[in-house]
Amino acid sequence: MYHTPAWETVMGLEVHVELSTKTKIFCGCTTAFGGEPNTHCCPICIGMPGVLPSLNKAVVEYATKAGLALNCEITRYNKFDRKNYFYPDLPKAYQISQLYLPICRNGGVEIEAEGGGRKVIGIHEIHMEEDAGKLVHDPATNATMVDYNRCGVPLIEIVSEPDFRSANEVIRYLEKLKAILQYIGVSDCKMQEGSLRADINLSVRPAGSEAFGTRTEMKNMNSFKAIGRAIAGESARQIHLLEHGGAVTQETRRWDDDKNESFAMRSKEDAQDYKYFPEPDLIPIEISxxxxEQTRRSLPELPEAKRRRYVSELGLSEYDAEQITASKVLVALFEQNLAAGCPAKELANWIMGEVMHLLSESGKEPEDIPFDYGSLGALIGMVEKNEITRSTAKKVFKAVFEENCDPVEYVEQHNLKTVTDTGAVKTVIEEVIAANQKSVEEYKSGKEKALQYLIGQSMRALRGKADPQTVTAILKELLG
Amino acid sequence: MMITDELVTYLEALGRIRLPEESRAKAQRDLQEILQYIDTLSELDTEGIEPLSHALPLTNVMREDEVQPSIPPEEVLANAPVRKDNYFLVPRSFE
Known part of the structure; x- marks a missing residue:
């Protein structure tokens, strides 16, 4: 019988995160994103001969914070090393990084495992380094344009153990990492601006096997969706190779999301040899x-602790708690309105429902929430007090989301309050009946559909200001 | 370690340089001598001694995270052999 072996995908991640310090790691230039090309530069970050790097204190503080939040050991005595390579994004022809004594080691992040339960993704190490410049292809000259604004922006590289077995696990880990780093305020982790970039090391092996297969590395993945597709594509490519008598070559590949395919970037002959050596221009770092301890005490409540508290104390579902705590912004939206007296579950339903829906519809991230957080609570408050119906609230929220208007004012201005006076509702319905005698006759002769039509007409005339149950009851009463 | 002709070729590749044919043999000999000289250090017993990463008895020399003015792009690009607007222009470096 023909039998296809089941394959297991094994992955490890290298995640580069830009730290949100005000200045670059080795000079006082601003780290602000964008800016006209080559305007955030000085002799140090463009690698002029004879200049010396001067270490930014905040980088060490942020890296220490990140390490502690990711359950790492902090290397009390750590130092920088020099990684040598020629590429136009690196004006010094070397990158200052950490190889021998990285600032953090042996950490871990807990995620929801594929197939249920929770699992810890090990963190091998975190090291500090400088970012490189930005290369832009210029079709007009078929040459490469170089902008060094980003050159020297501080990065931490978070190297995981090969603990991932599925694309979902990778994405959950990245979401968790992003949330933790945002909570502790060390990075904005905006993937679209490149402040969080992931390299994926991937190999496949027959299920049940202990030995690792030959791996490839895919560089600079910068959206969760692209990561999912890249993992699926690269796993399939390797399995296909192995099942057809081929072998996987250890190489760096570039994922082309448009073509849904990966391509080899460097040929094997072009071996990498970074000739690392201790950085002579920088003094070692000692962390007492x-x-x-001081840094540990200064950390805020982290997503994992929050998630547990939301479930046990506030009664949120595991799923809702996980989703909300995955984003610093959603947590702020949730907690601010909770503090203002909004019921927790109702609030969670709105965030998971309408807020997420409109965000995904408009292609926005939670970081881009365009309305005042308090507006959501005010809206929910009006529903709770029966001032507006749920369907009206959804319409109002759309306006709040699109125009950042005040929901209370909006309801006033558009006269959307629920009509609680049944007399007034009755008057409107009587008019509808008078205007739709044909449907009334049909209903009386037993056509249930006609009633639906009359309800619809009445709701329209009332502009959603009365709930359908009340309208139905009054209609039936009036029609006898 | 032996400095072979292949190793010289490899070092040329790493350094993005090409030695003139007549200096290859000399380079090979010089590198071999440098290595031999450094090898004299191996005669010392360094068992249990922490590697020294810096000659100065200092740690934690750092600056505050305060923005300093950058230099004007005209100065940044002053030595650029080729430029386009305010970008450096270099030979195509994408695959």
Whole structure:
């Protein structure tokens, strides 16, 4: 019988995160995103001969914070090393990084495992380094344009253990990482601006096997969707190779999301040899036990602890708690309205429902929430007090989302309050009946559909200001 | 370690340089001598001694995270052999 072996995909991640310090890692130039090309530069970050790097204190503080939040050991005595390679994005022809004594080691992040339960993704190490410049292809000259504004922006590289077995696990880990780093305020983690970029090391092996297969590396993935597709595509490519008597070559590949295919970037002959050596221009870093303890105490409540508290104390579902705590912004939206007295579950339903819906519809991230957080609570408050119907609230929320208007004012201005005076509702319905005698006759002769039509007409005349149950009851009463 | 002719070729590739044919043999000999000289260090017993990463007895030399003015792009690009607007222009470096 023909039998296809089941394959297991094994992955490890290298995640580069730009730290949100005000200045670059080794000079006082701003780290602001964008800016006219080559305007955030100085002799240090463009690698002029004879200049010396000067380490930004905040980089060490942020990296320490990140390490502690990711359950790492902090390397009390750490230092920088020089990684040598020629590429136009690197004006010094070397990158200052950490190889031998990285600032953090042996950490872990808990995620929801594929197939249920929770699992810890090990963090091998975190090191500090400088970002490179930006290369832009210029079709007019068929040459490459270089902008060094980003050159020298501080990065931490978070290297995981090969603990991932599915694309979902990778994405959950990245979401968790993003949430944690945003909570502790060390990075904005905006993937679209490149402040969080992931390299994926991927290999496949027959299910049940302990040995690792030959891996490939896919560079600079910068959206969750692209990551999902890249993992599926690369796993399939390797499995196909192995099932057809081929072998996987260890190489760096570039995922082309438009073509839905990966391409080899460097040929094997072009071996990498970074000739690392200790950075002679920088003094080692010593982090005392006191500083570590102080930093640990300064950390806010982290997503994992929040998630548990939302479930146990506020009664949220596991799923809702996980989704909300995955974003610092959603947590702020949730907690601010909770503090203002909004019921937790109702609030969670709105965030998971309308807020997420409109965000995804408009292609926005939670970070781009365009309305005042308090507006959501005010809206829910009006529903709770029966001032507006649920369907009206959804319409109002759309306006709040699109125009950042005040929901209370909007309801006033558009006269959307629920009509609680049944007399007034009755008057409107009587008019509808008078204007639709044909449907009334049909209903009386037993056509249920006609009633639906009359309800619809009445709701329209009332412009959603009365709930359908009341309208139905009054209609039936009036029609006898 | 032996400095072979292949190794010289490899070092040329890493350094993005090409040695003139007549200096290859000399380069090979010089590199071999440098390595031999450094090898004299191996005669010392360094068992249990922490590698020294810096000659100065200093740690934690750092600056505050305060923005300093950058230099004007005209100065940044002053030595650029080729430029386009305010970008450096270099040979195509994408695959």
């Amino acid at each position: 036990e006191e500083v570590i």
